[in-house]
Amino acid sequence: MMGYEFVALSLPPIVIGVLAAMACALPGNFLLLRRQSLIGDAISHVVLPGIVVAFLLTGTVAALPMMVGAAAAAVVAVVAIEAIRRLGRVESGAAMGVIFTAMFAGGVLLLEQSDTSSVHLDVEHALYGNLESLIWLDAVGWQSLIDPAALALLPPELWRMALAFAVVCLATWLFWRPLKATSFDEGFAQSLGWPTGLIGMGIVIMAALAAVAAFDAVGSIIVIAMFICPPAAARLMTNRLGTQVAWSLAFAVLSAVLGYVLAGYGPLWLGYSASVSAAGMIATISGLILALAALFGPHRRA
Amino acid sequence: MLDALTFQLGYNAALVTLGATMLGFAAGAVGAFLYLRKRALVSDAISHATLPGLVLAFIGMVALGGDGRALGGLLLGSAGSALVGLWVTNWLTRTTRLSEDAAIGAVLSVFFGFGIVLLTVVQNMSAGRQAGLEGFLLGSTAGMLRSDAILIAVGSLVVLLATLYMRRPLLITAFDPGYAAVRGINTHRFDMALMVLVLGITVVGLKVVGLILIVAMLIIPPVAARFWSENAVKVVGLSALFGGLSGYIGAAASATAPALPTGPIIVLTSFALFVLSLLLAPGRGLLAMALRHRRLQKQVHIRQGLLALARNQAIYEGFTRRLLRRAGMMQADGVPTLEGRKEASQLLHDEALWQELRRSQTLSELAIRDDGLTRIAEVLTADQIAALDAQLGPKAVS
Incomplete structure (x- = not known):
């Protein structure tokens, strides 16, 4: 009976959390090396107005229009940040701060103004997602994993997240050499004749794709935490990019699994009946991993 | 609307508007120094790091038999955890090879995540159902007590006066740390002092603007003000003015309708001022x-x-x-x-x-x-x- 409960209630959220964590951590490595980590923060804030506008236009909370709206908002934000930075000669951190707070405020206001009481759409959902609710009611136990009829009824978020992770992986594998060169030495890459501006834009697009796919399932907190904490911890473990990426993925998986299990079962072990937020716990675990790496990592100093 | 702008909606609404104006004024002034020091986004780490302390303060006050919603206690708790977050940000930047932006991102996401964990703990407590702690995420002036408004106004005033008192060393440190060191100014200490001021205004503004958007009050007014002048003192003054105006209009507008949350309106008002500055300012305007x-x-x-x-x-x-x-x-x-x-x-x-x-x-x-x-x-x-x-x-x- 334990097997049934685990497969139906815990396995899908864990798998989705792991996929989301890895999909965000992978591009996070390159953002970290390019000192653009906070782009991930900005993107995950502006996703809110994107989904609200998509909802107001279509009247549904279907996945596709939401994703399109979120992606469009991410593009608007990136373009606006760049425009303010160049045209207004504003420092990039401040330009980012202006745009993501204004767009997030706009999203909150739209949400409060429109009638969304009938659907499940609120700020809290965008912030900390709803990992716990992504359950697989049709599972009857481990044997369901080889039953096509039951597999077809897995939460659709799982397939979306798997697809996003596959795309991010493929892009990283295809463009490994230019990604590596531009992240460490943009001038050198430029001298080889590579379009560094285009590659930089590609990294941001990859990050946006991961963020948009992940926020729906797991919320912004995990997205931001996974963009930064696993790659940052991995950076303190090694000097080689390939090894760093591998470490970051391992840390992402560890955070997702351990975070979910602790959130779901931790309070039970302590004698409480209710569980705590899985998204928050996953972010907390990733922070603890980073803290350990910062204290004991072999390459923690420059 | 006109009633709200002229403080005609009753004594409490007027006090709230006054508090928000004062808050915007002080945030604009502090934010200008932060912007000139090019560390605008540190405030984002500080503001998100307030959440665990806020919730822990609530839990602590309930455990001690209080009602847990006393604003003073909550703000004290949030200041404590923000201080820890600030220290961790500095520690990560100083002792590891991570850059400051990575440290900021790590601190803000992890502290916020931990805060959310604690928040779900509170929601499962019997006293936590009506705590309204979620109001601190996006700010709410609805049901704000008279004493809360006074606390916010006075707190802002204290931060503003402290900022003005330290304006000269802060400016020199912002523009030329090397020269400041030669002049015998302890730049590290004034950097810390600036961060403490930022922390102060963040904590004071939590109730009105909410911890996700409070950074906007520190970032947008100085960026807008910078378009109008090359003179640092004028930038600080204008930034304070823009911030005050945003706080005033935001609080007044949200008093007119229940569906107009204060924080977002304040942020959007200052964003409008920013857009106007970007387009129309002489000299640097488009x-x-x-x-x-x-x-x-x-x-x-x-x-x-x-x-x-x-x-x-x-x-x-x-x-x-x-x-x-x-x-x-x-x-x-x-x-x-x-x-x-x-x-x-x-x-x-x-x-x-x-x-x-x-x-x-x-x-x-x-x-x-x-x-x-x-x-x-x-x-x-x-x-x-x-x-x-x-x-x-x-x-x-x-």
Whole structure:
């Protein structure tokens, strides 16, 4: 009976959390090396107005229009940040701060103004997602994993997240050499004749794709935490990019699994009946991993 | 709306508006120093790091038998955890090879995540159902107590006065840390002091604007103010003014309708001020820049056109023809007018003088002033021009 409960209630959220964590951590490595980590923060804030506008236009909370709206908002934000930075000669951190707070405020206001009481759409959902609710009611136990009829009824978020992770992986594998060169030495890459501006834009697009796919399932907190904490911890473990990426993925998986299990079962072990937020716990675990790496990592100093 | 702007919606609403105005004023002033120091986003880490302390303070006050919602206690708790977050950010940047932006991102996401974990713990407590702690995420002035509003106004005032008291060392540290160190200013200590001021205003503003958007009050007004002036003191003043205005309009507008949350309105008001500044500010504004560009373009086109006329070359380029005709220097058929001829030959003469100036032993260093648009009479005296003229000799006549 334990097997049934685990497969139906815990396995899908864990798998989705792991996929989301890895999909965000992978591009996070390159953002970290390019000192653009906070782009991930900005993107995950502006996703809110994107989904609200998509909802107001279509009247549904279907996945596709939401994703399109979120992606469009991410593009608007990136373009606006760049425009303010160049045209207004504003420092990039401040330009980012202006745009993501204004767009997030706009999203909150739209949400409060429109009638969304009938659907499940609120700020809290965008912030900390709803990992716990992504359950697989049709599972009857481990044997369901080889039953096509039951597999077809897995939460659709799982397939979306798997697809996003596959795309991010493929892009990283295809463009490994230019990604590596531009992240460490943009001038050198430029001298080889590579379009560094285009590659930089590609990294941001990859990050946006991961963020948009992940926020729906797991919320912004995990997205931001996974963009930064696993790659940052991995950076303190090694000097080689390939090894760093591998470490970051391992840390992402560890955070997702351990975070979910602790959130779901931790309070039970302590004698409480209710569980705590899985998204928050996953972010907390990733922070603890980073803290350990910062204290004991072999390459923690420059 | 007018009632709200003129404090006519009752004593409490007026107090809230006053508190928000004061908050915006102080946040604008502190934010200006933060922006000039180029560390605007540190405030994002600080504000997100307030959440665990806020919730822990609530849990602590309930455990001690209080009702847990006393604003003073909650703010004290959030200040505590924000201080820890600030320390961790500095520690990560100082002792590891991670850059400051990675440290900021790590602190803000992890502290916020941990805060959410604690928040779900509170929601499962019997006293936690009506805690309304979620109100601190996005801010709410609904149901704010009179004492809360006074606490916010007074807290803002204290931060503002402390900022103004330290304005000189803060400015020197922001512009030239090396010089500040030579002057015997402990830059590290004033950086810390600035962060404490930021922390103070963040904590004070939690209730009104919410911890996700409070950074906007520290970032947007100074960015907007920077467009209007090159003078740091004026930037600080304008930034405070913009912040105060945003707080005032935001609080007043949200008092008129329940569906208008205070925080987002304040942020959007200051964003509107930013957009206006970006477009309209003289000097750095886009409109002024476009006009300057257009003027330069005209000058260059007229000059090239006149040089062509002086050499009896035909002009085919439409924009140049239009400019010359409008200035009365060329007829519709492309033939220069008398005035055009005069201008053209003067320009050619100027060119010859500039050439001669380059060869001159005493004046050649003035050649850097030759950008193609400066008339030589603006650089030299009449006597010097006459001397150069004499050296030009008969060549110029031909």
